[in-house]
Amino acid sequence: MKVAIFFGSKSDTEIMRKAADILKQFNIEYRGYxxxxxxxxxRLCEVLVEIENEGFECIIAGAGLAAHLPGVIASKTILPVIGVPCNGALDGMDSLLSIVQMPKPIPVATVGINNAFNAGMLAVEILAIKYPELKEKLIEYRRVMKEDFIRESEKGCDL
Structure with missing residues (x-):
């Protein structure tokens, strides 16, 4: 199980680290670029060939402003690509629209603005289709998440 995480600028590191964090939690190997x-x-094309040859199975790609990176990657590989729109000139709306509006037949799965955590979770779900042990971990993760939510909500809240 291998996931590649791409992003177009070092300034997006903190956003994209959230994808790496959830992949770590599920013991999924990843590499960042x-x-x-x-x-x-x-160089992007060279690296895409390298990761395909190394058996990577999913790509997470974050980008801001014009946000072409996820779409360009999707046009160069048949691996599933999950796009993370990062803050751009219009608080990330420019990035979101650039990624989500990919022309057919080159789709990019797209999560919310700066939501690399959900991109990581989507990668886990994609891989869980193939790997039964990962599927079990994901089921357990969701069970615990629900229990924690119920326990917290039973405490009530201060308004």
Missing amino acids: VLSAHRVPE
Whole structure:
């Protein structure tokens, strides 16, 4: 089980780290790359070939502003690509629309603005289809999450 995490700028590191954190929690191997679809397209293509040859099974790609990185990656591979729109010129709305509005037939699964955690969870769900042990971990994660939520909500809240 291997997931590649791409993002176009080091300034997105803290956002994208949340995807890595959840992958770690599920013991999924991952590797991070700071590569730009605009500044180093040749290197991006080389790395995509490398990760395919190394057996990576899913890609998480974060990008801000024009947010072309997830779409460019999706156009170069048949691996599932999960796009993370990062804050851009319009509080991330520009990035969200750039990623979610991919032309057919090159889809990019897209999560909310800066929500790399959900991108990591979606990668876990995708891989859980193939790996029964991961599926069991995900079921247990959800069970515990529900129990924790119920326990917290039973305490009530101060308004």
